Amino acid sequence: MRRRSFLMSAAALLPVAGIDLEALAKTPGVSPSGQAHVVAAGKDCQDETHSRGYSTILFKVLPRETSNGLFVIEHVNLVKIGPPLHFHPHQEEYFYVIEGEVRFALGDKRLTLGAGDSVLGPRGIPHTFAAVEGKPGRMLIAFSPAGKMEQFLRDTAVPNPPVEDAEFWRKYEVELVGPSPFQA
Structure with missing residues (x-):
């Protein structure tokens, strides 16, 4: 009492x-709503699924829930390819590996992280990722601030072809650097 x-x-x-x-x-x-929300394991917060061709993407926290302060996604069944090398001029990107092993190119560093490992991709630093061959990876990614990432993932989702055009990416405040070093 x-x-x-x-x-x-x-x-x-x-x-x-x-x-x-x-x-x-x-x-x-x-949070504008002032309310906590629970998103069940393996679920998207709006019961949707998204894909860029190298994983299934589940939206966990939407930008509008945090006044654009945060956007959290989960990559499920991440395979040995990933996005091209790129950077975010206005946001940090935090990666947390849940299952499998994921390779990262972060600036001039090459890292392989396993379950429970995490790494921060600071704004302005070119980066990419891909699962290590074998078991598919699973990881959480948080963008802070959220920026235009939700719309970018919606507009570039399969069945739309991947757009590897720097001007297109720039509309979403993402700078395309080049192909992933993991895709030979």
């Missing part, structure tokens, strides 16, 4: 402390 009383008192002090709860709810990074 004491904890509940403390929380009620603390909440009552927010306006006194000059904290505008309505403004806080509109602040980037604060």
Whole structure:
């Protein structure tokens, strides 16, 4: 009962402390709905599936849920090919490997990560990824801020052919550098 009383008192002090709860709810990074949502394993938050030809992509957190602060996707059945070498001038990209092994080109580094490993792709650094031959990979990717990545993945999803045109990618605030070093 004491904890509940403390929380009620603390909440009552927010306006006194000059904290505008309505403004806080509109602040980037604060969920506009103020609601938590659960997305089940193997599911997309809108019961859709997306693909760029090298994996099935499930949307887990949409940009509109975080005032464009975050976009999270899951790659399922990632194969030994991946996107071309590219970079994001305005956002970081965080990769977390759930299953399998995934190769990364990140600037001049070449890494192979396994389940439980993660790496941050800083803005402005060219990068790409592909599963190691054998068992398909599975990983989470988070973009912060979300930028135009949701629309990019929708507009380049199969059955649309992959567009390897720098000007097209630039519309989505992604810079195409060249082919993946993993695709021989």
